[in-house]
Amino acid sequence: MKYLLISGAEVEDYKFLKSEVEKYEPDFIIAVDRGADHLNKIGIKADLLIGDLDSISDDLKAMYKDKILKLKVEKDNTDTAVALDYAIKNNADEIRIYASVGSRFDHTLGNVLILKRALNSNIKCKLINEQNEIELHSKSFIFENMIGSTTSFFAMxxxxIITLKGFHYPLNEYRLNKYDPIAISNKVEKERAEVLFSGGNVLSVIAKDK
Known part of the structure; x- marks a missing residue:
């Protein structure tokens, strides 16, 4: 099943969000707390609302009264992490999370880190906003038809050991550690760009400037 999660970070372009939802055609949509407000602004109702409900109006709570998984305000998990776990446990094979990269760096970093939960279950999962597409990988991968795209890679x-082929700044069996920023802000130069690596997980970021 294709899951789409909408969290509570800032949405700069609601036309972008609506287009992404329509293009992705998810089987199940989860609004994560304030994410219900984002969906309401583009005329879409989620299949489930998850959260402590501290950020949404009474009208929205009423709209979802039969479709709420209410969480405690004080808990050992974030609302987005709980929503991701729900998707993983309920037959997800692909997950996209929107409104998950915002001005609160702690929440953004937390959302990046929980990508490992999906990876551990062999589920493809991305964080997406207007400027970024973030994914965690356990094995080598290829970018196709992305000439000119800005990409960054981080060892997690x-x-x-990473090799980059088809990029402006190639690497050949470079020993990349998680404190090394050498692979930030590269450019795809070939129709087929390869990211080959071993020894751990790699985080990829496809980025656009505003």
Whole structure:
């Protein structure tokens, strides 16, 4: 099943969000707390609302009264992490999370880190906003038909051996550790750009400037 999660970070372009939802054609939509407000602004109702409901109006609570998984305000997880776990446990094979990259760096970083939960279950999962597409990988991958795209790569484990082919700044069996920014802001130059690595997980970011 294709899941789409809408969290509570800022949405700069609601036309972008609506287009993404329509293009993705998810089987199940989860609004994560304030994410229900984002969906309401583009005329879409989620299949489930998850959260402590501290950020949404009484009208929205009433709209979802039969479709709410209410969480405690004080808990050992974020609302988005709980929503991701719900998707993982309920037959997700692909997950996209919107409104998850915002001005609160702590929440953004937390959302990046929970990508590992999906990866552990062999589920493809991305964080997406107007400027970024973020994904965690456990094995080598290829970008196709993306000439000119700005990409960055980060080791999420110590000493990942990485090779980049088809990029403006190639690497050949470079020992990339998780504190090394050498692979930031590269450019795809070939129709087929390869990211080959071993020894751990790699985070990819496809980025656009405003």
């Amino acid at each position: 484990d110590e000493d990942v």
